[in-house]
Amino acid sequence: MDAMVRELSYAQAIQEAMAIAMDMDERVFLMGEDIGVYGGAFQVTGDLVERYGADRVIDTPISELGGAGVAVGAALTGMRPIFEFQFSDFATLAMEQIVNQAAKMRFMLGGEVSVPVVMRFPAGSGTGAAAQHSQSLEAWLGHVPGLKVIQPATPYDAKGMLLAAVADPDPVMIFEHKLLYKMKGPVPEGYYTVPIGKADIRREGRDLTIVATSIMVQKALDAAAALENEGIDVEVVDLRTIRPMDKQTVIDSVKKTSRLLCVYEAVKTLGIGAEVSAMIAESEAFDYLDAPIVRLGGAETPIPYNPELEKATVPQVPDIITAARDLVKGVR
């Protein structure tokens, strides 16, 4: 069990996964802005360029659309690129290649091709980077058939899901919350995968289901620990994948607890919480509900620069505690 004891940061776990993928398969290579000697804007690629060379850890020009297209074209023709966006916000510059090309190529060509590209998106607020470097745009891509969209919440999952993504024949979009990069946790050495499309019950409970994504998983667990002292027993479901969504795990949990709270950082309306809520309303779990479904999401504003405003814009642990308590106690 020694291997299980080892702790890595989320960023180190991703870096190790990329190194393992490159060791295992010569078709795997990395592309992105400043991922070489600079080591990536968040030091995720780190010193990989020294170990694998500039031909496999490729610095691109600042050309998100073209770079994403090159990755799509390379994947289409036999390579296994891992493309890093410097910030997830810059996906806006590359939506054409992601949405019209990568997602649809296999379908449009009647199954004659696959596009096994992996794209990584450092996402989320909390770094003081203001409105254009702090967004959570995963639901945008989650709306597109043909893509798979994942949000690992722990170092263990970050490594295992990245390796699953590289092995996947279809385009996989990975949203990595920037505040998670320094989070430490147990990460086994060597190769393992964590399946795409499977949610994980992080904490079992009887009174309430919290479905959370990404950094909100840890916040939900912190809230659950506090609520335990009040006699409220919270179940925390880490969705992990938003497309294809693991509906059954959420349905089973809600049938057990009869209450649902969705917690996510992205703007509240038209987001993942709406999808999870509607999915439960359409399912057999609806009849088990003892209270209306509640969503806690980001404010309907761009992310502000001021640190206090920035924090207030996205759900924090006290917000989750209050919402969960009110839900269980029937406060409307």
Added chain:
Amino acid sequence: MATASKAVTDSRANLPFVYRHYSAEQLREVLHKMYLIRRFEEGAEECYTRGLIHGTMHLSIGQEASAMGICMPLAEDDQITSTHRGHGHCIAKGAEVKRMFAEFFGKTTGYCKGRGGSMHIADVGKGNLGANGIVGGGIPIAVGAALSSKMMKTGKVVVSFFGDGANNEGAFHEALNMAAVWKLPVIFVCENNGYGMSTSTARSTAVKNIAERAAAYSMPGVIVNGNIFSEVAEASHQAIARARAGEGPTLIESKTYRHRGHSKSDRNRYRTKEEIEDWMSNRDPITLFESELREFGFIDDKGIEAIRDAVAQEIAEGIEFANASPSPDISETGNYVYTEQA
């Protein structure tokens, strides 16, 4: 590809490139393919009018020499990315017209099993990675395919076809820059037919010749008369040699004209009847190539007649095949969204 023998080559010493470089049989096959493209599109247009094909289509009638000239010097496993006006590229790269018709009819025997239609026609087996409904969408993808070629050392050359409209897309500039920086084996072929839908290049593009933009990316920019097969093929041949030698990309501007409108909704209000008539009567690429072949003694009337007859039969059989093929079952609507995994 076999080329003309030395004795034959000597007797052709003063002729344009293709007549020195290719055998008579190969040149007759080029004419055959050019007719096949023309008649395929005429056939598709007729089927559309008769309600057998729905949606829309973008015909390349008048641009056949450009498609054939670029593709003729390519090897079978070289690759192309194509455009919404891509029927000619597909046939030039070796596709069967019956499977193309079947695709247009939405049938399971089509190249994309009826999921793509005209705008996404592809033939991956012959190296056609697909037409594209997004202007400029295929250009970075071609650069990615060229990166694969370089990394996997396959020796493949990739051609990216696009129109004059695409040269004002950001994707064009980003892709050309990366291809040049990384010296990739890719050839950018701008088929300049004068209009991006209704907007002329004069009104949309700051440079007079799109090939001039090559200078910004330190690659050769070559202008050819896209309606003269030999000129296009010679430029393609040189660009391929440069790409295979690891010297990097080339931008070829093939100046041509589409006889038909942009798509089926076009009322041709942005150009004059006289202009269209001039291109059709005086600069038709098939007529020009045919008369050269005749003049240089590569074909006679009988030979031309035989090609036309063979093409007519191929087209009729293709339409019949498409008509008789099965449609996909409604229950298969969700197929091919993701790769099926055991």
